[in-house]
Amino acid sequence: MPHPSLAHASDLLFRITLALYAMAMLAYVAELAFARRGLIRSREAVPAAVAVPEERALVGAGAPVGGGPLPPAPVDRSAGPSSSRRLTFGLLAVGLVGAGWLVHAAEVITRGIGVMRVPWGNMYEFSSAICLVVVGAFVVLNVQRRATNLGVFVMVPVVLYLGLAGTVLYARAEPLQPVLNSYWLVIHVAAAIIATGTLMLSGVVSSVHLGRRRYERLVTAGKAPGFSALTRMLPDARTLDRVEYRIIAFGFPIWTFAVIAGAIWAEAAWGHYWQWDPKETWALISWIVYAAYLHARSTPGLRKWAAHISSLAFATMIFNYYVVNLLIVGKHSYAGVKVASALSALH
Amino acid sequence: MTETTERPDPTDTAARAALTTKPVDVRRSTPARSPLQHVRSGWRRLTSMRTALQLLFLLALGAVPGSILPQHGQQDALVTTFINTHWYGPLFDRLSLFDVFAAPWFAAIYLLLFVSLIGCLMPRIRLHFRAMRTPPPAPPRHFAKLPRSTTWQADTTPAATLDIVGKALRRKGWRVLVRDEGLSAERGYLRETGNLIFHISLVLLLAGVAMGGLFGYKGEIIRTPGVGWANLLGQYDEQSTGRAFRQSELAPFSVTFDSFKAVYLPTGEPKTYDAYVTYTTHPGATPQKYDIRENHPLVIGGSWFTGGTKVYLGGHGYAPHLRITDPQGNVVSDDDDVFLPTETTNYLSEGYVKVTNIADKKQWFAIHGVFTPTKAKGVQGQIISGFPAANDPELLVNALSGDPSAPSVYDVPAGMQQLLGADKSTTAGLRVGDSWKLANGYTVTFTGITQFANFQITDDPGKELALVAAILIVVGLILSLRVRRRRFWVRARLQDGGRTVIEAGGLARTDPEQFAEEFAALVERLRPLTGATGPIVEE
Numbered sequence A: 001m002p003h004p005s006l007a008h009a010s011d012l013l014f015r016i017t018l019a020l021y022a023m024a025m026l027a028y029v030a031e032l033a034f035a036r037r038g039l040i041r042s043r044e045a046v047p048a049a050v051a052v053p054e055e056r057a058l059v060g061a062g063a064p065v066g067g068g069p070l071p072p073a074p075v076d077r078s079a080g081p082s083s084s085r086r087l088t089f090g091l092l093a094v095g096l097v098g099a100g101w102l103v104h105a106a107e108v109i110t111r112g113i114g115v116m117r118v119p120w121g122n123m124y125e126f127s128s129a130i131c132l133v134v135v136g137a138f139v140v141l142n143v144q145r146r147a148t149n150l151g152v153f154v155m156v157p158v159v160l161y162l163g164l165a166g167t168v169l170y171a172r173a174e175p176l177q178p179v180l181n182s183y184w185l186v187i188h189v190a191a192a193i194i195a196t197g198t199l200m201l202s203g204v205v206s207s208v209h210l211g212r213r214r215y216e217r218l219v220t221a222g223k224a225p226g227f228s229a230l231t232r233m234l235p236d237a238r239t240l241d242r243v244e245y246r247i248i249a250f251g252f253p254i255w256t257f258a259v260i261a262g263a264i265w266a267e268a269a270w271g272h273y274w275q276w277d278p279k280e281t282w283a284l285i286s287w288i289v290y291a292a293y294l295h296a297r298s299t300p301g302l303r304k305w306a307a308h309i310s311s312l313a314f315a316t317m318i319f320n321y322y323v324v325n326l327l328i329v330g331k332h333s334y335a336g337v338k339v340a341s342a343l344s345a346l347h
Numbered sequence B: 001m002t003e004t005t006e007r008p009d010p011t012d013t014a015a016r017a018a019l020t021t022k023p024v025d026v027r028r029s030t031p032a033r034s035p036l037q038h039v040r041s042g043w044r045r046l047t048s049m050r051t052a053l054q055l056l057f058l059l060a061l062g063a064v065p066g067s068i069l070p071q072h073g074q075q076d077a078l079v080t081t082f083i084n085t086h087w088y089g090p091l092f093d094r095l096s097l098f099d100v101f102a103a104p105w106f107a108a109i110y111l112l113l114f115v116s117l118i119g120c121l122m123p124r125i126r127l128h129f130r131a132m133r134t135p136p137p138a139p140p141r142h143f144a145k146l147p148r149s150t151t152w153q154a155d156t157t158p159a160a161t162l163d164i165v166g167k168a169l170r171r172k173g174w175r176v177l178v179r180d181e182g183l184s185a186e187r188g189y190l191r192e193t194g195n196l197i198f199h200i201s202l203v204l205l206l207a208g209v210a211m212g213g214l215f216g217y218k219g220e221i222i223r224t225p226g227v228g229w230a231n232l233l234g235q236y237d238e239q240s241t242g243r244a245f246r247q248s249e250l251a252p253f254s255v256t257f258d259s260f261k262a263v264y265l266p267t268g269e270p271k272t273y274d275a276y277v278t279y280t281t282h283p284g285a286t287p288q289k290y291d292i293r294e295n296h297p298l299v300i301g302g303s304w305f306t307g308g309t310k311v312y313l314g315g316h317g318y319a320p321h322l323r324i325t326d327p328q329g330n331v332v333s334d335d336d337d338v339f340l341p342t343e344t345t346n347y348l349s350e351g352y353v354k355v356t357n358i359a360d361k362k363q364w365f366a367i368h369g370v371f372t373p374t375k376a377k378g379v380q381g382q383i384i385s386g387f388p389a390a391n392d393p394e395l396l397v398n399a400l401s402g403d404p405s406a407p408s409v410y411d412v413p414a415g416m417q418q419l420l421g422a423d424k425s426t427t428a429g430l431r432v433g434d435s436w437k438l439a440n441g442y443t444v445t446f447t448g449i450t451q452f453a454n455f456q457i458t459d460d461p462g463k464e465l466a467l468v469a470a471i472l473i474v475v476g477l478i479l480s481l482r483v484r485r486r487r488f489w490v491r492a493r494l495q496d497g498g499r500t501v502i503e504a505g506g507l508a509r510t511d512p513e514q515f516a517e518e519f520a521a522l523v524e525r526l527r528p529l530t531g532a533t534g535p536i537v538e539e
């Protein structure tokens, strides 16, 4: 029997999660704002951030760093109170993200127990689970110290995404339609969620990577960085490129597996493993564009396009998620918002 | 991927050689002079990474209209409407935009991509076999130019040192070659192997898909309980067969549809559908029972590598039972009549019963009915259905006279005349057991309700090949993206003071950060083995 009270608790936890994430986002914004103020006061510190320390490290025998954790972006000591406030806000943000993630995990688990099934049966639940992966992967990145100062760029989309989930896409806790009741669904959707979550994080990284590259180019050329100054705090473009690749190298095989598991499920459910349903088609399109990214990145002459391609791939994922799920009718439009009978009509 | 190619190669090229079998990036090939050179340069361009990338983009782009425009075979009616209501509809139709995935231009893209792939793979396979048999290259002259390098001193002789290091590396899975001047080690060949497996499996996948398209078939059979079918194409309501399909390949099974059960949640959402059947795998075999439901098809035949024929429950609906008697009381029709759902949420359904077994053709007529399983009123007062189960069923009928023969059994031709009831009524709402007497003397009686099922039968002999290919794709991909190809060199030489100076260096094709850690750990392990004394000497 489903437990309505737990499902209720889950709804409450969802709101708490969203609140914590939103506060974390604001703390990150504050951190960035104080950093920007420091920037204005210490223009001369900028080029140091652009220098690639790795060149030295690679050649230097046995040097401990190989472009791993980068030295933090220059903090202008003379900025005094602003820089210490920046640190406070940074720590606060990290704490809020950590706490938010734990509440978020509890939300997903209680939802699952509340409805007595895997907690990914409709778009509201997908969105929540995907964000859990995004934030989880972001926390892992922070712990590994692979990339620092990505906070705002991750938390703004996460809060938007969850906000949409909690309002437009919200669906009451209900059991699944019969066609969705299969362990291949569990596997397929779980893989799709993990892959989507990690690839979305990589999408954030590739977008800021592009911004950062622009920033470095402009600063090196002695021009005003304009909007790209937002990426001043970030690690250099080479590091972002690596982080982006690592995440995609992790997420892409899972995405591949998810598509295949989906085909196996379709075969079990409908007798055809591939029917060019819009959702399937877009999953393949994203897959192909990510394959193009991997090709471009490993070909010296094409490598400069890699980040553009992965941003495009990310855009196809988002298109698939919102436009195809909600606007284009296919077999997959079950996603809870538009409940069409999963058993196709006769003609 | 190649992390280090961005800046000028700092090491002996030999040290880096053949870490990958990747084709070179050809931007513009040299002007060809003879036709043969023309062909060669064209081929080189076709099999380059740049072309692969362009074709991948074309493929992705080409798939887009297939997901946005209605497609033949999925939404035929929408296609027709689209063509008729947009001035560019016919143009789109000519460009196969309503049948993208069977379009010649789409096939051209993916066939070209696969030709490029095969052309790219063959030399890579050859190179990889050769690389696996070639010993790792000799140590570079200057270790300090390698991404990682270090030096230490020990008391063991150079030869013994190399021997010890070689043994330790071999134990850890490195391929080692001890030379006079030093030692070369390499590992991570599985990366390239995985990459090749991945790309070869893409070709296998295409082969599996093609096999299904050529030799497979699928069809649809609609039955009401108590009726069955033998697996002959003539029994199918709808079918499509592959180009190379032959009748004799049909599995000789037969099925009787016993009953259907649907369970709904109080909200009206479906919980379970079951079609209970009795089947025999071939004439004379013992009949067996089976419950066909979602994700639980009936499977006939098949072997370890061929899936056999599968029977799925594809849909269902209501079949009101009508008995029609002539003025003398003789029964002219007494059947479960399949009514097609006009919507599949609450199953408001519509159908025709055609009365054509009357000698005088002028007397022919048809009964048109709208069936609501749970009667409700719509916003405009029309009959709708409020729930998918038959909780409060009603059948609204009217009658038409004329020849009802139409191409589809679920349709009647336009131009039939209205036929009134004996009491001049135009329609009648019938509950189970009710009758309606027509002006022509015939009587329609609604005697009961059953549910029909729509069985989908598929046989795709390429399915298993596609599955195996898909599994290999994932395995190859994981190997290719996880395994790192790296090289490690050690040189030991006697110093003036009688001690041995040991240099170690290495490089990896991917992930320099992780290699830095690995290198440090490796050196940490090797140093004591060689009897190192004193701290690491940095150059």
Ligand code: HEM
Pocket: A288, A290, A291, A294, A295, A298, B001, B002, B020, B021, B022, B023, B047, B048, B049, B050, B052, B056, B113, B114, B116, B117, B118, B120, B121, B194, B195, B198, B199, B202, B476, B477, B480, B481
């Ligand atoms: C059906 C089209 C293709 C798809 C879907 C595809 C997909 C991929 C993917 C996902 C990767 C990255 C994973 C890995 O490193 O193994 C990759 C790598 C690679 N592909 Fe393809 N590929 C296709 C066609 C081609 C063609 C035509 C070529 C030859 C020009 C090619 C050459 C390569 C090479 C050399 C790599 C390894 C890059 C490296 O050195 O890391 N691929 N491919």
